[in-house]
Amino acid sequence: MNSEFMEALASLERDKGISKDIILDAIESALISGYKRNFNTAQNVRVDINRETGVIKVLARKTVVEEVNDSRLEISLDEAKTISPHYELGDIVEIEVTPKDFGRIAAQTAKQVVTQRVREAERNVIYADYIDREEDIITGIVQRQDSRFIYVDLGRTEALLPVSEQMPNETYKQNDRIKAYITKVEKTTKGPQILISRTHPGLLKRLFELEVPEIYDGIVEIKSVAREAGDRSKISVHADDPNVDPVGACVGPKGARVQAVVNELNGEKIDIVRWSSDPVVYVANALSPAKVLSVIVNEEEKATQVVVPDNQLSLAIGKKGQNARLAAKLTGWKIDIKSESEARKLGLLDDNETETNDGDRQN
Numbered sequence: 001m002n003s004e005f006m007e008a009l010a011s012l013e014r015d016k017g018i019s020k021d022i023i024l025d026a027i028e029s030a031l032i033s034g035y036k037r038n039f040n041t042a043q044n045v046r047v048d049i050n051r052e053t054g055v056i057k058v059l060a061r062k063t064v065v066e067e068v069n070d071s072r073l074e075i076s077l078d079e080a081k082t083i084s085p086h087y088e089l090g091d092i093v094e095i096e097v098t099p100k101d102f103g104r105i106a107a108q109t110a111k112q113v114v115t116q117r118v119r120e121a122e123r124n125v126i127y128a129d130y131i132d133r134e135e136d137i138i139t140g141i142v143q144r145q146d147s148r149f150i151y152v153d154l155g156r157t158e159a160l161l162p163v164s165e166q167m168p169n170e171t172y173k174q175n176d177r178i179k180a181y182i183t184k185v186e187k188t189t190k191g192p193q194i195l196i197s198r199t200h201p202g203l204l205k206r207l208f209e210l211e212v213p214e215i216y217d218g219i220v221e222i223k224s225v226a227r228e229a230g231d232r233s234k235i236s237v238h239a240d241d242p243n244v245d246p247v248g249a250c251v252g253p254k255g256a257r258v259q260a261v262v263n264e265l266n267g268e269k270i271d272i273v274r275w276s277s278d279p280v281v282y283v284a285n286a287l288s289p290a291k292v293l294s295v296i297v298n299e300e301e302k303a304t305q306v307v308v309p310d311n312q313l314s315l316a317i318g319k320k321g322q323n324a325r326l327a328a329k330l331t332g333w334k335i336d337i338k339s340e341s342e343a344r345k346l347g348l349l350d351d352n353e354t355e356t357n358d359g360d361r362q363n
Contacts, residue, residue, distance in 0.1 A: 032047050034109050181198070237273075
């Protein structure tokens with residue numbers, strides 16, 4: 001190695017943030033193994049690389065003893081005194097044993113170490129970039145797929161979209177551009193592994209943040225998300241400012257904002273409902289588009305009995321129970337839905353009770 005090599009290391013330090021001293025320490029360690037392997041020796045040696053010139057020396061380290069039993073590891077006191085009168089028993093003497101053709105081994109070893117360290121540094125940079133983006137949205141290009149994953153190109157690295165995180169109503173073709181939600185970033189021996197999802201509720205939340213400035217700015221808050229990916233979802237929204245309509249902000253002019261999210265999710269239906277701290281109002285809103293006549297709350301069991309008009313029962317329950325299931329998931333309350341006629345037979349509904357969807361609590 002020479003001064004040009006040292007300048008190259010300095011350039012690497014500037015451009016990629018890889019410490020020159022760390023690389024040189026690694027080269028020195030690798031050269032010790034290379035020396036012992038190529039010259040078939042069991043000597044205790046140290047490799048020293050001059051940090052300015054790049055000159056390499058191999059130094060045999062020997063302990064000063066009275067009687068030498070192994071000349072590879074020991075040196076007599078008398079012989080040590082010929083090198084320096086200051087040596088005493090137990091001291092370590094370093095004697096240069098650099099082979100003439102050691103430069104070839106050094107150059108090859110240095111190349112391998114530098115390549116490895118650069119690769120490690122690049123992996124660490126990518127990991128650092130993406131670990132901070134967990135639970136965030138990314139855009140990538142579909143590259144290929146196998147029985148376990150779809151591999152999505154993010155530019156400097158690849159992300160993995162597992163089969164379990166793929167939308168059931170979507171097919172993915174090579175070069176398709178998709179948005180996905182980063183669920184996990186892990187360090188592995190092959191570099192950072194980035195797992196993404198198209199089905200995670202967080203993807204829906206992040207898409208609304210992109211489309212609705214009021215959410216991004218914190219004026220409107222998404223309180224909860226319930227999602228059956230590829231089919232239907234519900235989100236509840238709230239604004240502290242009474243002059244702000246959180247549902248209208250999410251729907252957008254002529255439905256443009258919510259439609260952009262629907263398009264990104266390949267036609268997934270999305271219900272946007274107003275959040276309320278009052279479980280009666282919140283549960284009634286969550287069952288939208290069905291109209292609700294009454295909500296009876298059991299605080300201890302966190303359960304509700306909901307009464308709907310007879311002609312709204314199937315709408316409130318939804319296809320295969322989907323509407324009720326999503327509403328329960330959204331609110332965190334168990335929901336038992338009964339028709340108006342059944343509720344009157346059971347005495348659950350008074351004659352003067354009206355719909356609760358307008359936000360007024362009914363007892």
